[in-house]
Amino acid sequence: MTQQQLGTLLTWSEQLHPTRVVISGEWTLIHYRLLEPAVTQLAARLDVQTTFDFSQLKALDTSGAALLVKLLGEQRVAVLEQIAPHLAPERRVLLATVAHSLRGFTPPPSEKPPGLLLELLATVGRSIEGFWHNLLALLAFIGLTLQTLLSVLPRPARWRVTSLVANLQQIGLNAVPIIMLLTFLVGAVIAFLGSTVLSVFGATIFTVHLVVFSFLREFAVLLCAILMAGRTASAFTAEIGLMKANEELDAIQTLGLNPVELLVLPRVLALLLALPMLTFIGIISGIFGGMVVCALTLDISPTMFLSIMQSSDAFQHFLVGMSKAPIFAFLIAIIGCLEGFKVSGSAESVGIHTTASVVHSIFVVILLDAVAALFFMEMGW
CATH class of the missing domain: 3.30.750 (Transcription Regulator spoIIAA)
Structure with a gap:
């Protein structure tokens, strides 16, 4: 050409x-x-x-x-x-x-793209680094919250009673119907499945022990904690995150107020009070759901059910389950508030940290529940 x-x-x-x-x-x-x-x-x-x-x-x-x-x-x-x-x-x-x-300029040599194994290792490394930073931030925020709590407790004039009561109503009272329904259905399902399996061995009477043991020790507190992680932790993150996005937190600091004392403590204390009460309600509802199934399918009357429950050392199991509720409540509230303070100022950031608060809360709850189960089993409690 x-x-x-x-x-x-x-x-x-x-x-x-x-x-x-x-x-x-x-x-x-x-x-x-x-x-x-x-x-x-x-x-x-x-x-x-x-x-x-x-x-x-x-x-x-x-x-x-x-x-x-x-x-x-x-x-x-x-x-x-x-x-x-x-x-x-x-x-x-x-x-x-x-x-x-x-003049004298030479283009930089093109970098060879990393292999699949190197990319996988880099992704794992970034995940571990992110987990470590999140853990340090959580521990630091727990220390800040406890320090603020100890400084406020001796001064009743600084107690936020109105905010505490409002959060207690929102967190606890408004969650009672869903807790009762959820635990009732789970109790009924456990009783039905337990009776189906145990009937093969002719031991359907032990369905009562299964329902009582599982709800007193594990299911009631775990279901309530997971529900609070999805319902309450996300609400804490969204509320505080929107306040930060609208620069309300800056206004609070400009007025000389402490955001942790004003926003975090009432929410943490409200959840500390609400979750044990919701756990108690969940225990009653779950056992009642199992009692209904036993009465309808196994011909175990409520009187017999309560008699078997009374003879199964239920009080010790009840104490084990209730002892975990305040710990779960404290960590759920702390994680929800911490993620709210991490919001950068956009609606996308609010959504990302709200999702993160739910995921992190549920992860921590299940992890601690597994550790507690192993500990109590080794201690013979």
């Missing part, structure tokens, strides 16, 4: 001697990706006798000037007044400046 054309920007003819290159159109950033391969290919084929025509050049910026410098070479740019006398002076200055800036 003796004549080639790249759109309306670059035309060259090898039929003529010497070769003639016509620069036309707009040599700007928008056309850089189109021009760069052609300029690289053509620059290697030009000789010293090649002529250039800039009469049709319309627009030129620094990216286009860099391509022209690459096409012309430093020697031609140095004598640009001779080879392109009709080129505007400001464009000659631009080409000379770009040529001077590119």
Whole structure:
């Protein structure tokens, strides 16, 4: 091919001697990706006798000037007044400046993309680092909350009783129906499944022990804690996060008030009071659900059910289950408030940290419950 054309920007003819290159159109950033391969290919084929025509050049910026410098070479740019006398002076200055800036410049070597194994290890490392930072932040926030609590307790005038009661109603009283329904249904399901399995061995009477043991020790407190993690921790994060996004926290600090004392303590104390009470209600509802199933399917009357329950050392199991409720409540409230303070100021950030508060709370609750189960089993309690 003796004549080639790249759109309306670059035309060259090898039929003529010497070769003639016509620069036309707009040599700007928008056309850089189109021009760069052609300029690289053509620059290697030009000789010293090649002529250039800039009469049709319309627009030129620094990216286009860099391509022209690459096409012309430093020697031609140095004598640009001779080879392109009709080129505007400001464009000659631009080409000379770009040529001077590119002198001695070498593009950085392209990095080889990491392999799959390296990417996997990097992802694991980032996850572990993020977990460590979150753990440190949680411990620091727990210390700050306890310090604020100890400074407020001896001063009744600084107690936020109204906020505490309002949060207690929202957290505890409004959650009673869903807790009762959830634990009743789970208790009924456990009793039904237990009776189905135990009937194979002719031991359906032990369904009562299964329901009582599971709800007094594990299911009631665990279900209530998970429900509070999804219902209450997310509400704490959203409320505090929106306050931070609307710069209300800055206003609180400007007024000389402590955000931890004003926002965190009432929520933590309210959940500390509410979760044990909700756990107690969940225990009663779950056992009642199991009692209903036993009465309908196993012909175990409520009187017999309560008699078997009384003889199964239920009080010790009750203490074990209730002892975990305040710990779960404290950590759920702390995580929910902490994620609220982490919000950066956008609606997307509020959603991300609300989700994180629910996930982290449920993870901590299940982890601690597993550790507590192992501990109590080893202690024989």
